[in-house]
Amino acid sequence: MSQNEFASHIGVSFQQIQKFECGSNLVGASRLDMIADAFEVEPGLLLEGLGKSIHRSHDDCDQIQASIACLQIPDGVEQAKTILTISEKSVRQPLLELARTLLSTKRRLK
Numbered sequence: 001m002s003q004n005e006f007a008s009h010i011g012v013s014f015q016q017i018q019k020f021e022c023g024s025n026l027v028g029a030s031r032l033d034m035i036a037d038a039f040e041v042e043p044g045l046l047l048e049g050l051g052k053s054i055h056r057s058h059d060d061c062d063q064i065q066a067s068i069a070c071l072q073i074p075d076g077v078e079q080a081k082t083i084l085t086i087s088e089k090s091v092r093q094p095l096l097e098l099a100r101t102l103l104s105t106k107r108r109l110k
Contacts, residue, residue: 001038003068010034018065 007014010031019025027035036043070076086092 006038009038018068022065 001009003017004014007017011034012031016025020027032046033043036046070080083092083095086095
């Protein structure tokens with residue numbers, strides 16, 4: 001199930017799902033029931049380990065949103081898989097620098 005399908009199933013926007021993920025918005029009890037229904041689990045299962053809650057920073061949220069955006073472009077998944085197969089940082093780093101240079105050049109040309 002995509003995030004858009006999930007959002008539609010529980011009656012919120014895609015952006016609201018991202019806010020739930022980042023912890024910037026809380027999930028109400030009625031919405032929790034809808035989430036459990038979407039995943040075909042009991043609501044209590046979603047509450048397991050609640051005492052060990054994870055607090056994310058704004059940087060974490062920015063990284064999550066950037067990752068989601070990357071995977072939504074047509075060849076984003078292929079790009080991510082390809083980069084992840086390169087184990088040597090000395091090889092990955094120049095690719096990152098090249099991408100940054102291309103982006104910077106594109107922005108200057110606008």
